[in-house]
Each structure stands twice: as structure tokens, then as C-alpha cells.
Amino acid sequence: MITVGIADLNIAKAPERLVTYALGSCVGICLYDADRRIAGLAHIMLPWSKEAAAGGAKSGSSGVAAEYRFADTGITELIRLMCAAGARKHALTAKIAGGAKMFSFNSSVFNIGERNVEAVRRVLAAYEIPIIAEDTGKDYGRTIFFSAEDGSLEIRAASKPVLKI
Amino acid sequence: MSLESIEQLDDVMLDVLREIGNIGHGNAATALSQMLGKPVDMDVPDVRLLDLNETVEYLGGPENLILGILIELGGEVNGMLLYALEESFASEMIEAVLGKKPESITALDEMELSFVGEVGNILAGSYVNALSALTGLTANISVPTINADMAGAILSVPAVEFAARGSRVLFIDDRFRLGSAGIKSNMILIPELGSLERIFTQLGVGT
Numbered sequence A: 001m002i003t004v005g006i007a008d009l010n011i012a013k014a015p016e017r018l019v020t021y022a023l024g025s026c027v028g029i030c031l032y033d034a035d036r037r038i039a040g041l042a043h044i045m046l047p048w049s050k051e052a053a054a055g056g057a058k059s060g061s062s063g064v065a066a067e068y069r070f071a072d073t074g075i076t077e078l079i080r081l082m083c084a085a086g087a088r089k090h091a092l093t094a095k096i097a098g099g100a101k102m103f104s105f106n107s108s109v110f111n112i113g114e115r116n117v118e119a120v121r122r123v124l125a126a127y128e129i130p131i132i133a134e135d136t137g138k139d140y141g142r143t144i145f146f147s148a149e150d151g152s153l154e155i156r157a158a159s160k161p162v163l164k165i
Numbered sequence B: 001m002s003l004e005s006i007e008q009l010d011d012v013m014l015d016v017l018r019e020i021g022n023i024g025h026g027n028a029a030t031a032l033s034q035m036l037g038k039p040v041d042m043d044v045p046d047v048r049l050l051d052l053n054e055t056v057e058y059l060g061g062p063e064n065l066i067l068g069i070l071i072e073l074g075g076e077v078n079g080m081l082l083y084a085l086e087e088s089f090a091s092e093m094i095e096a097v098l099g100k101k102p103e104s105i106t107a108l109d110e111m112e113l114s115f116v117g118e119v120g121n122i123l124a125g126s127y128v129n130a131l132s133a134l135t136g137l138t139a140n141i142s143v144p145t146i147n148a149d150m151a152g153a154i155l156s157v158p159a160v161e162f163a164a165r166g167s168r169v170l171f172i173d174d175r176f177r178l179g180s181a182g183i184k185s186n187m188i189l190i191p192e193l194g195s196l197e198r199i200f201t202q203l204g205v206g207t
Helices: A049-055 A071-084 A108-126 B011-036 B052-058 B087-098 B110-135 B151-163 B193-202
Strands: A008-013 A017-023 A027-033 A038-044 A092-098 A131-136 A142-147 A153-157 A160-164 B040-042 B046-051 B065-075 B079-086 B139-141 B145-150 B168-173 B176-178 B185-191
Touching: A008 A017, A008 A071, A017 A027, A017 A038, A017 B145, A017 B151, A027 A071, A027 A108, A027 A142, A038 A071, A038 A142, A049 A071, A071 A108, A092 A108, A092 A142, A092 A153, A108 A131, B011 B040, B011 B046, B011 B087, B011 B110, B011 B168, B011 B176, B011 B185, B011 B193, B046 B052, B052 B151, B052 B168, B065 B087, B065 B110, B065 B151, B079 B087, B079 B110, B079 B151, B087 B110, B087 B176, B110 B139, B110 B145, B110 B185, B110 B193, B145 B151, B151 B185, B185 B193
Parallel strands: A092 A131
Antiparallel strands: A008 A038, A017 A142, A027 A038, A027 A092, A142 A153, A153 A160, B040 B176, B046 B168, B065 B079, B065 B139, B065 B145, B079 B185, B168 B185
């Protein structure tokens, strides 16, 4: 099993599985080339890299590239890595999970989950990658397991039954 | 002085934040102890800058169930305070006041939620009072919002504030201990950088 951290991404080939833990307002983007059986998973925290550029976004101390934090640059990098590993861009499909609203304040930062999901949709649409399944929004955290074997996505939450999409 | 990233904080600045935490949470421990009718001890807070993945590990791993109390700060000091209570700490606290442990902290009833919110008010109020007394800056606290979930998911909310600017959070480990058990609560302060600048300027640090 390959673990993808916060603001991180990685790829896997069958029969391996990718996992990312405890998505809250973050979104997990799972891309899959079913014929080549190559899977990719990105765990993004924020919608757009250009919005944060003024804040001086830098590389993280844990070696994770700053670009992986954002929906736009994260997805772009994930596609590039997958294609370098043999996947074909036109064959990719997407499953997405996360983007919850963990706390019920009104200020924009607390709607970040919704904004993340919206950004992910727009970026995927721009790459013409269809979203074939999703489990987003609501108010709870999710741990997701993405299989490169069959492209299935398993979603676990603290007090919910396991969901497979 | 102009702070562009939390990573520019030096040891003196961290000491200042540690001392504010020490005073504020000393008061909070006393108030909590009175409310619970049980001794509440507090260790000297440890202040550190952690990256996100480290913070999650510090709270027991991404899937560790915690009770998060989130409070917004407004006025001359803006930011957020997040209290991360371990399940056992939250349960014992609720039992001390309401007479019985909740079945699960993920399914608290109205009474229990209201009590947890009050605890958040006491903790944040004590911290902010100390901050105001030391700096002369005004800070108001919002009504607390509460959610029990995986530590990683709870943390994603304050983490977003940081992710846009740097990649570390200011983690104030202020271990409260309830009764004899070493169960703990942690506080994470997410100040807006401009507010941090104001705090240090008022105290004559780093100028």
C-alpha cells in the first residue's frame, strides 16, 4: 500500500493500492487508466495556485512540493506523472472524495471544502477527464483506498459504514 | 518588522508565545478545575512549528478520533484557535459535570455539546485575556463550533490558513491533565501573520 500524505500525490500500478488518510476539507482525486491499470491519487488542500501566489507559497519542509497543495497544479502534475508511467490522458477517468465542511462557520475559509470540489471539477473538465463517481461534501472526514487493480475506491469514515464506489 | 511566513519566527518570539500560553492556560486550568470539581493540572506549554503531517502524527495519527473545538479570533488579533481533545479527556470531562460518559463523542447530545462549547469558551477566553493583558491589544472570541472526527480531517480546516502561505503550523502543546490519568488536550493557535506582527511590536520583540 502506498500512502499519500497531505498535499502530496503518487501513482501505482496493479495490483497495488493507494491510500490517503482523513480527508476533511481536502479533496482526494483518483485518476485511473483502466486498460493500462495505472492509478494516481492526489490529496489537495486548496483550490487555485494563483490565488495563493501572493502569499509566498514555498516548498514544504517535508519535501512535498508546494504545487501539490493546489487543485490546478496538483492535478496537472498527477496527469504528467501517470502519463510518464504509461497511462494515456484520453483514457483517464476520475473519482473524487472529500471536500467536507468540518465546522459550521460562515467565513470563506470554512467553505474551503466546497471551493476545493468546485476547483477540482473545473480542472478535470478542462482536461476532459470525466468524473465517474464521487462522495463529497457533508461534515465528516474520510479515509480513501484506491485500487490500481480495478479502479475501485473504498471510503471509510469515523462513524459510517464503509462505502465502495 | 514584516512577517511573511510563520517560519520566520525566532526563538525569542516562540518564547513570548509560550509565556502567553503559560499565563492564559494557568487561568484556564483553574477555571476548568472549578467547573469540573476535579483537579486539572497543566504542564508548561511547549511551542513549536510543525509541518502538517507532523502535527497529525502528534495528535495520534490521521485517523485518531478527537473532539475539535474551533474558535475564531477577531478584533486586533485575528486568527483561529483549535482545541484538540482526546476522546478520553472529553468523556471524563463530560462525566464530571453531567454525571455520565457519552456513548461516543461523535454523537453528543445537545446538553453535552453545550457543555463542550462552554469549555471552549473558558479555554479560549483565558488565553485571549492573557494575550490582551500582556499586549494591550483587543481580541474577541467567536461562539465555539464543535466536531468530533479523525484528527487529520479536523486539522484540515486550520491548516488551510497556513497552506496558502507556508507549510507549518504553530503548535502550542499545552497538555491539560485531568485527575490522575495523563489524558490530554492540545491547543493549536493559527494567528493571522499581521496579528502576530502586532503582538510582537506591542511587546517590543524583533523590532
